[in-house]
Amino acid sequence: xxxxxxxxxxxxxxxxxxxxxxxxxxxxxxxxxxxxxxxxxxxxxxxxxxxxxxxxxxxxxxxxxxxxxxxxxxxxxxxxxxxxxxxxxxxxxxxxxxxxxxxxxxxxxxxxxxxxxxxxxxxxxxxxxxxxxxxxxxxxxxxxxxxxxxxxxxxxxxxxxxxxxxxxxxxxxxxxxxxxxxxxxxxxxxxxxxxxxxxxxxxxxxxxxxxxxxxxxxxxxxxxx
Numbered sequence: 001x002x003x004x005x006x007x008x009x010x011x012x013x014x015x016x017x018x019x020x021x022x023x024x025x026x027x028x029x030x031x032x033x034x035x036x037x038x039x040x041x042x043x044x045x046x047x048x049x050x051x052x053x054x055x056x057x058x059x060x061x062x063x064x065x066x067x068x069x070x071x072x073x074x075x076x077x078x079x080x081x082x083x084x085x086x087x088x089x090x091x092x093x094x095x096x097x098x099x100x101x102x103x104x105x106x107x108x109x110x111x112x113x114x115x116x117x118x119x120x121x122x123x124x125x126x127x128x129x130x131x132x133x134x135x136x137x138x139x140x141x142x143x144x145x146x147x148x149x150x151x152x153x154x155x156x157x158x159x160x161x162x163x164x165x166x167x168x169x170x171x172x173x174x175x176x177x178x179x180x181x182x183x184x185x186x187x188x189x190x191x192x193x194x195x196x197x198x199x200x201x202x203x204x205x206x207x208x209x210x211x212x213x214x215x216x217x218x219x220x221x222x223x224x225x
Contacts, residue, residue, distance in 0.1 A: 057184030
């Protein structure tokens with residue numbers, strides 16, 4: 001899987017938003033992050049439908065997809081793509097399976113060995129701290145009851161430039177994520193029909209590699225000389 005594609009997969013699952021205006025009398029960024037952190041540490045499971053738009057640099061080509069995501073804390077996620085793209089992403093215990101049926105290919109990624117992926121790992125496993133793991137833009141913007149927060153990577157050589165979260169000002173659910181990669185690629189994911197603390201079977205977060213497909217492992221282990 002090429003470098004840009006890996007970055008998109010890793011950070012668009014946590015990731016061009018117009019019409020927000022700065023506010024000076026609202027909550028400070030640290031307070032908003034604390035409430036968001038508290039909200040997601042309280043819940044055990046979450047499911048939601050999503051709509052995704054990805055814009056590629058230079059060509060400005062936009063690809064769209066729809067599907068459903070499932071989250072079970074700590075550390076388990078599943079993304080099912082229904083329309084626009086045919087693929088499945090499953091994360092469990094620090095391992096990610098990225099299945100592309102049309103390509104007859106599965107990429108298995110050990111996230112603990114991927115450079116600059118620790119922000120994602122710690123947040124997924126329930127021990128993440130947004131204030132600790134990210135640089136936070138203190139300028140908070142609002143629109144129609146929603147709050148926009150910008151997070152920046154702490155690592156100097158990160159695979160991404162910025163991550164924006166649109167948060168419901170009442171429930172503190174994340175309504176939209178927007179991610180910008182170092183190559184200029186941009187991905188927006190909007191979430192609807194959000195349900196918390198629903199019963200999710202463990203089978204959702206297991207993946208059996210189909211027979212006859214190509215299996216790629218990342219990072220590639222170096223052969224001993």
